[in-house]
Amino acid sequence: MAEKKNKGGMALRVRPPAFGLPTACPKCLPSLLYLRLANITFWPEYSAAMPDSDDLPMVELGLLVGFASEPGGVEEFLRTEKLGDLDADLAEVDRSELKAFKSLLVPLSDALQLELWSRENESIAHKIYVSHLPWPINRAIEWNMRRKLMNRLGVNKENAKDREAEIYKCAFDAYEAFSAKKQMDSLYLVSDKPTSLDAMLLAHILFVLSVPLVGSILKDELVSKHPLLVQYAESMKDTLLKSNEPSPSDSVKSPPTSPRASSHASSSSRDKDKGTNPEPKRKQTPKEKEFRKRGKMFVMAQLAALVAYIVYSGLPFEEDDGDDNGHDDD
Numbered sequence: 001m002a003e004k005k006n007k008g009g010m011a012l013r014v015r016p017p018a019f020g021l022p023t024a025c026p027k028c029l030p031s032l033l034y035l036r037l038a039n040i041t042f043w044p045e046y047s048a049a050m051p052d053s054d055d056l057p058m059v060e061l062g063l064l065v066g067f068a069s070e071p072g073g074v075e076e077f078l079r080t081e082k083l084g085d086l087d088a089d090l091a092e093v094d095r096s097e098l099k100a101f102k103s104l105l106v107p108l109s110d111a112l113q114l115e116l117w118s119r120e121n122e123s124i125a126h127k128i129y130v131s132h133l134p135w136p137i138n139r140a141i142e143w144n145m146r147r148k149l150m151n152r153l154g155v156n157k158e159n160a161k162d163r164e165a166e167i168y169k170c171a172f173d174a175y176e177a178f179s180a181k182k183q184m185d186s187l188y189l190v191s192d193k194p195t196s197l198d199a200m201l202l203a204h205i206l207f208v209l210s211v212p213l214v215g216s217i218l219k220d221e222l223v224s225k226h227p228l229l230v231q232y233a234e235s236m237k238d239t240l241l242k243s244n245e246p247s248p249s250d251s252v253k254s255p256p257t258s259p260r261a262s263s264h265a266s267s268s269s270r271d272k273d274k275g276t277n278p279e280p281k282r283k284q285t286p287k288e289k290e291f292r293k294r295g296k297m298f299v300m301a302q303l304a305a306l307v308a309y310i311v312y313s314g315l316p317f318e319e320d321d322g323d324d325n326g327h328d329d330d
Helices: 029-037 073-080 092-102 105-116 119-130 137-153 160-182 196-210 217-225 227-240 259-274 286-313
Strands: 010-014 042-046 058-061 064-067
Touching (some): 010 029, 029 227, 058 073, 064 073, 092 160, 092 196, 105 119, 105 196, 105 217, 160 217, 160 227, 196 217, 196 227, 217 227
Parallel strands (some): 010 042
C-alpha cells in the first residue's frame, strides 16, 4: 500500500494538456500517472515556461518541493518525504525484475523522442513545447532542442538512416520483452499491484497511441505486433486519463495549500483581528527561487540568444539545412 501524507494539498506542475492527455509532455506524463496509480490526491498546475528546462515535472506540498532535475526525480522525492511509494511492498525478486525492466524504458524513450522531433512531426513538438511563445523565439528554441536531442542520440546527416534503424530496433526489442511479460495472467507488470514501472510504461504507450504522430513507426509496431500492450494501456486509460481538461483554477499559478499553509492562513486572520502582525510567508527554497527567476528571465534570455545566433552565425534562420539532426528530405 502506498503511503500518503497531507492528501488534498499536493500540486504537480507539468506542461499543458493536449491530444486527450492530461499533459502532453512525455517526461511529465509518467509522474502524473504515478500519483494516480498511488491514489495520491493532487491537482495539476500547468506551466508553459522554459520548454527546455529539466525541472519539470515538479511537485509542491507546503514547504516541500521536488524537481525532476534532482537525483531520482519526483519519484524519489515522494519516497524520501514519505508521500507515496508504489514499490514499497515489493519482494526482493520483484525489485530485481523491476530494475531490469526499467532499463528497457531507455530505448523506448529514445525512439519516442526521435519520432517526436522528426521533421514530419514538427507541428506536434511545436504545440507541446513552444506554441505559447512568439516567433521567432519559438523557432529558435525548437531548433536548439532538436539539435541537442540529435546530438545526444548520435544522429547526424551522415549516419541518420543507420542510427535511426538501430534506435528503433532497440525499442522493438523492448516491446517484445514487455509483451512477453504481459502474457502472464496479471493486470500489472511485476506484481499484483501497480509499480513505478507500470506508470512509466503506461505513459509511453498512451502517448504513442494518443498523439497523432505522422508516420509513427512505434504506433505501427505496437498496434500490429503487441496487442497485449495496447490492451494493457486501454484497460486503464479511462481511470488514468480522467479529468484531463483543465478547470479554470488549474491554470492559476498559485502556490498549493497544505494543512500547514491553511493553519498559517487562519492564524494570520486571527492575528489581524487582534491587531497583531501576521506571520511571515514561508521562504522559498533556493531551488524554487532559481526556477521562478528563470521563468521571469526566460523570454529575454532566449531573445538575446536568438539575436546572437543571427548576428554571429551568418546563417539564415528560417530554413534549417538539417545538418544537426539528419532528417533531410531525400
